[in-house]
Amino acid sequence: MRVPEKGCVLCEATWGDYWDEVEGQRMFFCCDICAVEFKNMIREVIARTGWESIDEIKIDGDYRGRDCIALKGDKRYGFFVRFDSKGQVQDLNDRPITGARVEPQKSKAV
Amino acid sequence: MWLNRNITKTKTDAKSLSMLLAEFFKVGEGGLQDWVKRRFVEKFYGSRPHPFVLALQHPSRGTLLGYVVEHQHFLRQWVRSCSFIMARTDATDVILYELDNINTEFGGLGPEQPSHYELLLRMGESLGLDRTKILATPALTDTVEAIQVWDNICQQDHWVEAMVAMHGLELIANRNLRKEGARMHYFDPTILETGEVTDATRAFLREGYDADVGHSEEALDLAAKYADRFSIVEDVQATFMRSIDAFDRYLMARLERGRQFESA
Numbered sequence: 001m002r003v004p005e006k007g008c009v010l011c012e013a014t015w016g017d018y019w020d021e022v023e024g025q026r027m028f029f030c031c032d033i034c035a036v037e038f039k040n041m042i043r044e045v046i047a048r049t050g051w052e053s054i055d056e057i058k059i060d061g062d063y064r065g066r067d068c069i070a071l072k073g074d075k076r077y078g079f080f081v082r083f084d085s086k087g088q089v090q091d092l093n094d095r096p097i098t099g100a101r102v103e104p105q106k107s108k109a110v
Numbered sequence: 111m112w113l114n115r116n117i118t119k120t121k122t123d124a125k126s127l128s129m130l131l132a133e134f135f136k137v138g139e140g141g142l143q144d145w146v147k148r149r150f151v152e153k154f155y156g157s158r159p160h161p162f163v164l165a166l167q168h169p170s171r172g173t174l175l176g177y178v179v180e181h182q183h184f185l186r187q188w189v190r191s192c193s194f195i196m197a198r199t200d201a202t203d204v205i206l207y208e209l210d211n212i213n214t215e216f217g218g219l220g221p222e223q224p225s226h227y228e229l230l231l232r233m234g235e236s237l238g239l240d241r242t243k244i245l246a247t248p249a250l251t252d253t254v255e256a257i258q259v260w261d262n263i264c265q266q267d268h269w270v271e272a273m274v275a276m277h278g279l280e281l282i283a284n285r286n287l288r289k290e291g292a293r294m295h296y297f298d299p300t301i302l303e304t305g306e307v308t309d310a311t312r313a314f315l316r317e318g319y320d321a322d323v324g325h326s327e328e329a330l331d332l333a334a335k336y337a338d339r340f341s342i343v344e345d346v347q348a349t350f351m352r353s354i355d356a357f358d359r360y361l362m363a364r365l366e367r368g369r370q371f372e373s374a
């Protein structure tokens with residue numbers, strides 16, 4: 001997956017130092033909550049699109065909600081996402097969520 | 111997360127960061143009152159106004175019902191919060207202020223002047239939602255968590271911090287915020303004149319529109335006076351930031367509840 005050159009994969013902040021593995025790839029996050037949010041979002045997108053993997057996700061927005069576009073080859077999936085205070089997907093395109101959830105787990109930091 | 115949201119997303123060295131923080135918390139000539147207003151406007155009425163405020167400009171039935179259902183819980187906590195402040199202070203002006211506030215918001219002053227809580231329930235009824243149904247609906251998680259934040263502040267922190275944490279939120283409906291740089295009002299005032307919303311909705315919104323102006327500013331004046339007296343201005347500022355974060359999430363809960371009504 002293509003990720004931003006600099007900063008947290010979800011929010012682009014350059015604070016913090018939290019590394020986590022997403023879909024077999026080691027990624028930088030500013031904090032464990034951003035990591036959990038990102039992982040839950042990826043799961044949800046994969047569950048909805050049926051794609052095996054994602055090439056890139058373009059993200060625009062802030063903690064109140066983010067407009068995103070997931071890319072896979074020449075396919076695109078646009079969505080709006082919001083998280084609850086524990087980093088779970090609260091709302092993705094106004095539909096109830098189905099995907100399994102990733103819980104915050106600080107011990108996973110490497 | 112706090113730095114990301116309030117100061118900068120870019121990692122800076124300790125010296126620049128302390129300068130940025132000093133700037134953020136600097137209380138100018140306008141005192142604590144102005145600082146509180148500035149931070150509030152920035153968060154809810156700045157370049158990215160809060161989505162609930164945007165939705166309330168010309169509200170749908172769902173948005174208003176989301177407001178009703180979640181706000182009943184907020185107002186019940188409100189009374190608890192004001193009561194904690196009263197219980198923990200011996201300042202007569204503060205006690206009188208809180209008493210008056212509890213009456214306006216919750217107790218009401220006879221049939222002529224129903225409380226804000228009563229007006230809220232009537233607004234819900236006017237939109238076709240039964241009172242018993244409103245009262246029986248539990249709050250969404252975001253509302254519950256926000257209420258928990260306020261309850262903790264009011265029980266555990268200094269009562270001056272509690273005052274700013276609670277009454278600072280009344281700024282949301284303050285018409286004077288336009289002068290402080292707010293990009294819009296809480297709602298488009300023309301809806302008070304047209305037939306766009308029900309009479310009970312107008313009555314509820316008008317009450318806030320008229321009442322909260324003096325309200326929140328008087329509370330901030332009192333709080334500023336006592337924050338100085340007890341030398342706790344910085345504690346008050348930090349607590350206020352926690353409170354408006356909770357409020358932000360709580361306003362999102364109103365929208366989420368509103369969507370449930372729209373898809374039902």
Ligand SMILES: [Zn+2]
Binds near residue numbers: 009
């Ligand atoms: Zn982040």
